Amino acid sequence: MATHLITGAGSGIGAAVARRLHERGDDLLLFARDAGRGKELTSRFPGSRALVGDLANPDRLSWALAHQSLPDRLDSLLHIAGVVDLGPIGELTPKAWHSQLNVNLIAPAELTRLVLPQLRVSHGQVIFINSGAGLSAGPQWGAYAASKHGLKALADALRQEEKPNGVRVTSVYPGRTASPMQVKVHQQEGKEYDASRWIDPESVATTILAALDLPRDAQIDDLTVRPGR
Known part of the structure; x- marks a missing residue:
């Protein structure tokens, strides 16, 4: 039975992935911003556990995890949580930049760092849910796209660094x-x-599970998903 740590399991893509993994009997460790949210998530997915920490404050993640129990091994870390705040560069405040960089880039980097030992034990996988904005930036999308371009760089570097440890790294770039x-x-x-x-x-969840379940003789580095209409 595989064990997965998932951020963003409360809605959208994260909820779809969590449901699919839960239905097939995998163990879920669901990241929540506070205890109340954690209780809500675990009630939705019976048998799962919550891990509490605020992705908007990545400097505190190490402290938060040090006060909670982690499994000895993790088969996957799924970074699905994200925030977006559109606006022209000439009007975006440092607050808008910090909020998106913290949740979309710095928190994934820090959370990955903190659980890499568990991922190495299982030769696990890190999946970053990026965005089409991680490949191309348009007007109003500067700060969000910057955070997602950074996430691509994080994934690309991590993939090369962790290959000797048997950890696979995949970036998924969904369209809207x-x-x-x-x-x-x-x-x-x-x-x-x-x-x-x-x-x-x-549909995005299907592509994520395809990357996750790929036999160990292969890996998917980058996966782009676009609306079919």
Whole structure:
């Protein structure tokens, strides 16, 4: 039975992945920003455990994990949580930059660092849910895209560093996906939201599980998923 640590399991892609892994009987360790959120997540996925820490404050993650029990081994670390705050470069404040860089880039780097020993034991896998914005930046997307371009660099470097330890690293680049984050994006863009135009989170979850379940004689480094309509 595999053990997975998942961020962002509360909605969208993260919830779809957590549900699929839970249904097949895998053990889930669900990252939550506080104890209340952790209780909500574990009640949704019976038998799972919560790991509490604030991704918006990555400097405190080491302290938070030191006061909680981690499994001896992890088969995967799935970085799915993310935040977005659109705006032109000329108007984005340091707060907007820090919030996105902290959650989208620095927290994944720190969380990965903290659980690498468990991943090395199992020759596990790290999957970073990136974005199309991690490959190309458009107007209003500067800070978010910068955080996601950085996430790509993190994954590429980690992949080479951890290959001798048997840890696989995959980046997934979904296009626009029907999720609460996409609702927020449309609100910021001043556009009407139509979920039917975008990728179903279940479709992205299918691609993530394909990378996760790939036999050990191969690995998927980068995987791009785009809306089919």
